[in-house]
Amino acid sequence: MMNDMTDKARPDCNDPFIEALERLIVPMGMPPIAARMQGYIMLCPEPVSLDEIVDGLRVSKSSASVAARLLERYGILRCYTERGTKRVRYGVTEHCAGFLLEQMRSIGTMAALLRDAAGARRDDAVTARLKDMGAFYARVHTALEGVLSEGD
Amino acid sequence: MMNDMTDKARPDCNDPFIEALERLIVPMGMPPIAARMQGYIMLCPEPVSLDEIVDGLRVSKSSASVAARLLERYGILRCYTERGTKRVRYGVTEHCAGFLLEQMRSIGTMAALLRDAAGARRDDAVTARLKDMGAFYARVHTALEGVLSEGD
DNA sequence: TGACATATTCGGTATTCACCGAATATGATT
DNA sequence: AATCATATTCGGTGAATACCGAATATGTCA
Numbered sequence: 001m002m003n004d005m006t007d008k009a010r011p012d013c014n015d016p017f018i019e020a021l022e023r024l025i026v027p028m029g030m031p032p033i034a035a036r037m038q039g040y041i042m043l044c045p046e047p048v049s050l051d052e053i054v055d056g057l058r059v060s061k062s063s064a065s066v067a068a069r070l071l072e073r074y075g076i077l078r079c080y081t082e083r084g085t086k087r088v089r090y091g092v093t094e095h096c097a098g099f100l101l102e103q104m105r106s107i108g109t110m111a112a113l114l115r116d117a118a119g120a121r122r123d124d125a126v127t128a129r130l131k132d133m134g135a136f137y138a139r140v141h142t143a144l145e146g147v148l149s150e151g152d
Numbered sequence: 153m154m155n156d157m158t159d160k161a162r163p164d165c166n167d168p169f170i171e172a173l174e175r176l177i178v179p180m181g182m183p184p185i186a187a188r189m190q191g192y193i194m195l196c197p198e199p200v201s202l203d204e205i206v207d208g209l210r211v212s213k214s215s216a217s218v219a220a221r222l223l224e225r226y227g228i229l230r231c232y233t234e235r236g237t238k239r240v241r242y243g244v245t246e247h248c249a250g251f252l253l254e255q256m257r258s259i260g261t262m263a264a265l266l267r268d269a270a271g272a273r274r275d276d277a278v279t280a281r282l283k284d285m286g287a288f289y290a291r292v293h294t295a296l297e298g299v300l301s302e303g304d
Numbered sequence: 305t306g307a308c309a310t311a312t313t314c315g316g317t318a319t320t321c322a323c324c325g326a327a328t329a330t331g332a333t334t
Numbered sequence: 335a336a337t338c339a340t341a342t343t344c345g346g347t348g349a350a351t352a353c354c355g356a357a358t359a360t361g362t363c364a
Contacts, residue, residue, distance in 0.1 A: 021265060060324050113172050133194075
């Protein structure tokens with residue numbers, strides 16, 4: 001039975017790391033509460049319950065629930081359940097790799113879009129440019145794949 | 153004196169590439185008109201004027217101006233001026249590298265945030281985790297730097 | 305300097321997003 | 335099946351974003 005965190009181990013919701021992470025990933029499309037939650041849970045030594053997140057971040061239960069589900073879907077958080085209770089806890093995945101996987105995925109998608117667009121074009125200069133870009137993005141995608149699989 | 157594009161060479165604003173690119177980068181925080189403009193200009197053989205963009209994408213002149221400036225700031229478009237006229241034209245940069253540079257930059261920033269946060273932590277398990285993550289993100293950043301400089 | 309062409313800024317408006325608390329759904333136990 | 339604890343969904347509301355057209359700024363030429 002995991003204990004709730006003592007006040008000493010509980011992150012401060014105004015921690016500079018949380019604020020900096022929010023400034024980094026919110027402009028990238030991450031909703032604000034999800035961003036802060038990611039930062040908060042990254043600073044927690046153990047997985048935390050929704051109620052602890054609610055207390056720690058001072059947000060509504062429903063907002064916490066929605067954000068946690070989103071982060072789980074992105075591979076940033078992992079959900080832990082427990083026999084005998086409906087309560088769940090969320091902890092960070094290894095490396096919060098969701099952040100990197102999402103970027104790798106978008107680069108791979110871009111490479112595919114460019115390759116498809118090159119196949120559809122009729123102007124030679126545009127076709128050549130799209131092919132060149134597509135190959136470049138594919139190279140970057142392959143490199144990312146390599147370094148991300150080494151990290152396992 | 154560059155001629156305006158003929159109808160044959162002018163991209164269709166409903167081109168599948170433009171729509172797919174919009175679906176990819178708008179959720180990443182790119183404003184919709186800027187996303188469509190990027191796709192449109194990537195399909196143009198030559199740099200295009202704001203009026204051509206307005207006609208091609210069916211948006212207001214002011215929206216086109218704001219979006220073009222934003223894409224220029226992101227390193228995705230390049231602005232071409234011409235003696236004797238105030239008119240400007242926008243064309244894509246090499247590889248639209250702004251997309252990749254921005255991702256590399258965010259990974260580098262993440263590595264730095266983690267390193268700083270590890271230095272500030274007092275719980276050993278959290279410190280170790282942040283250090284490990286920071287090193288991982290730094291490795292990915294370095295690999296991206298490598299492959300992006302080869303692309304030049 | 306004035307006229308004109310062009311880009312940019314500004315304020316208004318509609319739409320979307322973000323967040324909340326209430327209502328509802330769900331899981332566990334007796 | 336009833337009860338309770340917990341998570342999730344839903345609808346309302348305010349804030350932020352997106353886009354427009356008018357107003358303004360800016361560059362060029364005579």
